[in-house]
Amino acid sequence: MFTPHQSAYFAHWLTQSGKVENQVSKVIASARVDMNPHQIDAARFALKSPLERGVLLADEVGLGKTIEASLVIAQKWAEGKRSILLVVPASLRKQWNQELWDKFELPSTVIDSKIAADFKKQGFSNPFEQQDKIIICSYEYLAQKKEYSLRLDWDLVIFDEAHKLRNLYSKSGSKRAKSVVEATEHAQHRVLLSATPLQNNLMELYGLSQVIDPHFFGDEKSFKALYVNRKKNSDALEDLKERIETLCHRTLRRQVQQEGGINFTNRYSITQDFTPLPEEWDLYQQLSAYLQNPENQAIAPNAKHLVSIGLRKILASSSFAISDTLKGMVKRLREKQQVSEDSISDIDTADDWHDIDFEEFVNSTQATNRLEYEIEQLNSFQKLAESIEVNAKGEALLLVLRRAMESTESMGGQRKAVVFTESCRTQIYLNNLLEKNGYKGRTVLLNGSNNDPQSQAIYKDWIEKHKDSSRISGSKPSDMKAALVERFKSDDADILISTEAGGEGINLQFCSLLINYDLPWNPQKVEQRIGRVHRYGQKNDVVVVNFVNRKNPADQRVFQLLNEKLKLFEGVFGASDEVLGAISENLDIEKRIYEIYQKCRTDQEIEQQFNKLQDDLKDALEVREEATRQTLLNHFDRDVVANLKNQRDKNKIFLQDYERVLLDLAKAELPEAVFVDNHFQYKGKRFDIRWSLAEQNDSEFFRLQAMEHYLAWELVKKAKARQLEPTHLTFSYNQLEGRYGALQPYIGQSGFIQVVKLVFSYNQGKEKDHKLFALAYTDNGQPDGGQRLTNENAEHLLCIPATAEPFVDELPKQAFATQLEQLLESQTLAKADELDQLYEVEENKLDRWKKDREASYQITVDELNNDIDLFKKETRKLASTREKIEAKKTLRKLERKRDDAMTAFHEARKRIEKEEDEMIDSISAKLELSCQTDIIFTARWTLNA
Missing domain, CATH: 1.10.287 (Helix Hairpins)
Incomplete structure (x- = not known):
């Protein structure tokens, strides 16, 4: 249907550059994710000028800043700029690593002290210097190793949760923040991501601007005089807003809703009370009293905080979990080793705890006697836990599960539930409990390792099902999660039981029931959990179930705090980014709750301390300068909604053209393939040009993705490398799918056509724009030539099926000189x-x-x-x-x-x-x-x- 010359045209057309939005659209065409106009708009904003030092992407929480940043990374990668650094909170490193691979097939590596040591053994002295891999590290690691980062000229640096850097400007600002910024001072381009760039005052905006470009504002003194001291002056505020329009991009959830791209659903709460059995409550009181004793010798002093918090979480989770944990502690103590954080590995956390150098035991008779007494105490606690056969909270789960599923189903959702626990052992207990009570063979486990036989079998079946498919990434943790989520999504499973680490980096929009079996004290973690189901793509209202212990006033106040004060479980969006940002910056709420559990011995003390925490929380949540922030960040463009709709239309048109040309390339290069609509069969495999169809049909995704090793790239390279001999192309208009009406007057005519590529270079050759043009004219056998075709008509001509014959006459040498000039x-x-x-x-x-x-x-x-x-x-x-x-x-x-x-x-x-x-x-x-x-x-x- 198409000739080698047309194939060359298609290959060059697909790989030309051009408008920023078209470059971003090409990246989108190769990604395994649905895009929204606001995400394309944000990426376009970040890529708009090679002269800029960077930008701040500040879309509200829940709008996909990770996708926006990934688009920017993918575009830089496509341009051959591959020295890229991602600086993120430690708990998000794996998530970024998986997102980049799963959605964009961008290779990355997480760098920390252990991995750096392994690299050093392999002969790599600089852990940041990895060939053709995006580097991901934590803020802490980059600050510690800034001398290694400074040896590299980064093409792009992304800072996730960039509000951590906003006090950089002040003398009392974080030393770590200053070290992080210094470590990337040679970066060509920076992208800062934060839903809460301004929390308390305008100087934080000045601080973030200094991270991006020290020459954006003058200095701290002039900024204060111009804007902070005149914040009630509308002219000053308007001036500031105008200045930061090139620096900051922000879209609001309500704007996206108005555009119609995302329909955010509601979330509803179900509270399930339970009363611990007498033996459960006895265990809780005994172990809690032990943890409150400051004289304890069993726990290493510099691990006491982490171990105590872990033990309290396990104790609140289940008697089965604490029983095995206590057994391990006693064994360790009898081997003359103090209890450290690795003794409570049952907490399958998504966060990384820092390494601790544990102190040796004090070899005194008093310490030894004390330790023997504690071993006996812990042993008695373990025996009591082991004797408990039923947990009241587990029985309450069986009761609420049926009610919650009925509620979810009445709102259009599936009878599926994701149950979150903080304990791996509780996860096993819940799985056994559910298997015995109507869910045999209907559960899926998800955690940080998934070494259990059930998960391994699911993984093996998934690998077999998708063998020789692009669904298999080659990363076992990533593929394991994909296999388990696919099983949960299928008709073969009803319940996913997940730990914190397991729930990291997964999207479960097809499920609309979430059960917090164990409720974290950190509101950010609660919101992240709910965000697994209540996110873009969720079509149904979401039900969130929480358990409340009737006998524990501290548990009741924690739930009240999260529910009534932070409103995490009700409404369209849950806690706002303003609220969560204010808490994380001004109040370590998890630490404060731990101190209440650890120090308060009476109900009255618990009540007083929670009242104080609530007052402190109120102070932290005072939204100072609310009007200023709203005016400054939320109304850059009064036509945001109209612009987003326009962006959607333009992207749709370009993608249609892009997919058509990509398919035409395949038709030109694979004459033996069988084409049907927007897919084709080749060598026993089906190839789809859209990722959603590839997922649906379990087929190959035919696209020009980041890694240049699949069929589409092979065809492009082959078409570009071919020697093109002089030819006569005969186009058959009636074989065209669709019609180019403007070409009808040229039916029956002949002429010459030339395809030319213009390559513009600037920025000392670092930036190159490749633009492809078709020039054509009719001659009807006249030597002087006839009518010129427009560039658009000439391009459309090349998209019509044709045959080719050798052209034996001499090609015109000067006929295109004027057109080309x-x-x-x-x-x-x-x-x-x-x-x-x-x-x-x-x-x-x-x-x-x-x-x-x-x-x-x-x-x-x-x-x-x-x-x-x-x-x-x-x-x-x-x-x-x-x-x-x-x-x-x-x-x-x-x-x-x-x-x-x-x-x-x-x-x-x-x-x-x-x-x-x-x-x-x-x-x-x-x-x-x-x-x-x-x-x-x-x-x-x-x-x-």
Whole structure:
């Protein structure tokens, strides 16, 4: 149907660059995720200028900033810029690693001390220097190893949860934050991600701007004078908003809802009370009293906090979990080893605990006697736990499960539930309990290791089912999660029992019932759990079940805090990003709750301490400068909704063209393949051009993805490398699927066509734009040529099925000279104009920076003048001559100080102007434009009916 010449055209068309939104759309076409216009818009914003040092993406929580950043990474990767660093909270490293691979097939590696040591053994001295892999590390690790990061010129650095850096500007700001920023000072481009960039005051915006570009605002003093001290001045606020429009991008959930891209559903809460059995409550009181004793020797002193918090979580989870944990503790103590955090490995947490150097036992008789007594205590607790055969909370789960599933089903959801526990042993207990009570063979376990026979069997079946398929990533943890989630989604399972680590980085939109069997004290973790089901793509209202212990007032107050004060379990969005951000920055709520459990011995003390915590929480949640934040960040563009709809339409049109050309390339290069609509069969495999269809049909996803090793890339490379001989292309209009009406007048005519590629280079050759054009004209056998075709018509001509015959006559050498000259001139002017606009933005930014810096010095002079005027007024009131003489001396000192400040001002102005000139020269050099012209082929053509 298509010829080798057309195949070459398709291959070059698919790999050309162009508008930023089209580049992003090409990345989307190769991703395994549905995109929304606001995500495309955010990525386009981040990629809009190669001159910018970076941007802040601040979409509200729940709108997919991870996807937005991944789009930016994928585009940089496609451009060959592969020195990329991701700096994220430690608990999110694995999630990023999996998201990049699962959705974009971007290879990455997580770097920490242990992995770095392994690399060193392999001969890699710099752990950050990994060939063709995105580096992911925590803030802590980067701060510790900044000297290694500084050896690299990063093409792109992403900071997730970037509000951690917002106090960078202050002298009392975090040393870690300063080290992190210093470690990436050679980065070409930075992208900061934060739903809460402003929490308390406008200076935090100044701090984040300094992370991105130290020349965005002048300095701290001028920023305060211009904006902080004039925050009630609407002109000052409008000026600030205008300045940060190029720096910050923010979309709100209500805007996305209005556009119609995402329909956020509601969440509803069911509370299930339970009363512990007498023996359960006896165990709780005994072990709790033990943990409250400061004289205990069994737990290593520098691990006491972590071990105690872990033991309390396990104790609240189930008697079965605490029984085995206590057994391990007693064994360890009898082997003369103190209890450390690895003794409570039953907590399958998504967070990383820091390594601790454990202290040796104190070899004194008193310590030994105390330890023997504690061993007997812990042993008795273990025997009591072991004797408990029934847990009241487990029985309550059986009761509420039926009711919750009926409630979910009445709202259109499936009879499926995800049950979260913090304990691996409780997970086994719950699985056995459910298996015995109507769910035999209907459960799936998900945790950090999944070494159990059931999970291994599911994984083995999944591998067999998808063998020779792109569904298999090659990463066992990633594939294991995919296998288990697929089983849970199928008709073969009803309940997923997951630990914290298991629930990390998975999306369960097909399930709308979530059960918090164990309720975390950290509200961020609660929201993350609920976010597994209540997220973009959820079509039904979500039901959240929580258990409350009737006998434990502390448990009751924790639930009240999360439910009534933070409103995590009701409404459309749960706790807002403002609320969660304020808590994380100003209050370690998990630590405070632990201290209440640890120190309070009476119900009255518990009540008092929770009341105090509630008051502190209220203070932390005071939304200062709410009006300022709303005005500043939420209303850049008054037509956000209209723009998003326009973005959706443009992306849809481009993707349709892109998919059509991709399929045409396959038709040209694989004549033996069988094509049906938007897929084809080749060598016994089905290939789909959309990821959703590939998932649905368990077929190969035919796309030009990040890793250049699949069929589509092979076809592109083959088509580009082929020698194209002179040919006569005969197009058959009636074989075209669809119609190009504008070509009908040319049926029966002939002429010549030339495909040319213009390659524009700028930014010292770091940026290259590849643009493909088709030039054509009719000649009807006339040597002087006939009518020119528009570029669009010439491109459409090449998309019509054709046959090829050798062209024996001489191809015209100068016939396209005029067209090509005009094309080159118009495209060069357009590109120069585009670069001029980028230059103007940078020039304006630097001009404002210069004025800010000058204003800072002027402020000092003005302050001294004010001091002098005030001092003069005061000296007029003096009576004695002696006092007047002393005052005169002081006045002279102030005036000399003012004069010195004026001198410094004038000297500084020269330095600032020189620095500005140097930066403008640097920008100008980056914008020097060159163009290379490559003729792909020239051919004779005829268009038949």
